[in-house]
Amino acid sequence: MGSSPYFAIRVNYQLVEDEKVNFPLAASVFASETYVDDLFVGGVDKVSTIALRDDLLQLASASGLRLRKWFSNSVDLLTGLDQSDHGLAIELPYDNSSGFKVLGILWSPSDDAFHFHINEVHDEISTKRSILSAVSKLYDPMGWLAPVTIVAKILLQKLWLQKLDWDHTLPSDLAQEWYDFCTKLPALSRISIPRWTFCGRDTNSIEIHGFSDASRLAYSAVVYSRIISESGEIAVKLLIAKTKVAPIKTVSIPHLELWAATLLTRLIPFVVSSL
Incomplete structure (x- = not known):
């Protein structure tokens, strides 16, 4: 049915409107962290995340809905759920969980990391x-x-x-x-690619570092996060990168480097707003 995604989203909006007073935390998740009929949410500790999970379950059940297909990197977050609703998702190794994707990217709960499944290209005649x-x-x-x-x-x-x-x-x-x-x-x-950027309650500061460069064939920009904990530990993680091929018409390297810098100035505000 072509309109089914619309109905799924419309039901979410109505849920938020009807139950936002009773379940404010869950309503916020349904409003801003939902893709069609999938919820993607996390927390900084198990206690608050379990409380949010229970809030989500109650909000959904208030309208006769049942949240299923739970996946988590922590077995504690799956404890208490019906076995048929999660199927011990955390214990599935990457090779056996290739069907689970987060917005099109493979995520393995067992190691809490993103992976890429690349099929071999079989072309006797390339065109x-x-x-x-x-x-x-x-x-x-x-x-x-x-x-x-x-x-x-x-x-x-x-x-x-x-x-x-x-x-x-x-x-x-x-x-x-x-x-x-x-x-x-x-x-x-x-x-x-590890999912966690090491940003938590013990985070002392978060720095965003961006780099850009260019060659005669292409130019690019990349953004990293640098997390410093209260104990002084430092974690640097790749967040996002963008690349573009150089135009067919010959352009000087300094000109391309300016384009790369422009690409970076657009990428950093996007990252900051997303975080």
Whole structure:
């Protein structure tokens, strides 16, 4: 049914309106941390997070709804829930939980980290159409794979410069370049991105550090968080990155570096507002 996502979202809005006085914490989650019919929420400690979980359950049950398919990195947050509602999700190793995604990105509760599942590309004859299709499947909204995806973007630009038809066989040099790229792609499955940035109640300060750079082929920007705890421990985590290929028309390196800096000045406010 094409309108089912609309109904799911509309029900959430009505839930918030009807129960926000009785369950203010849960109502806030339903209002701002819901994607269609999925809830994504966390907390700084187990006690407050369990209280929020119970609040969510009560809010949903007030309208005859039942929250199911619970996943958590803590077994305590699953304790007390019906077995059929979570199925010991925390104990599932990454290889067996490949179907669980958070907004399109694989998340493994057992190690509390994000992973990438990259399928091998099998193309006996590489064309511009098949390469564009394969590259579009490299879903990486946060730019964690930016050093890899930018290589694919540059290759696509080369194909456009060649003015090849969509189904025309690639020249031998570009075909070899694509083959080399594809043979290394499965290695991305070994990459693990920790979900937690080490920001908690004992955090003394949070710093946002951004870097930008450019070459004749591309330019990029990346943002890291630097968390300093009260005990003096420091944790640096990659948050987000953006890349763009250089324009076809030749542009000087200093000019491209200014574009990279502009990209960074737009990325940092987005990160700050999100945090």
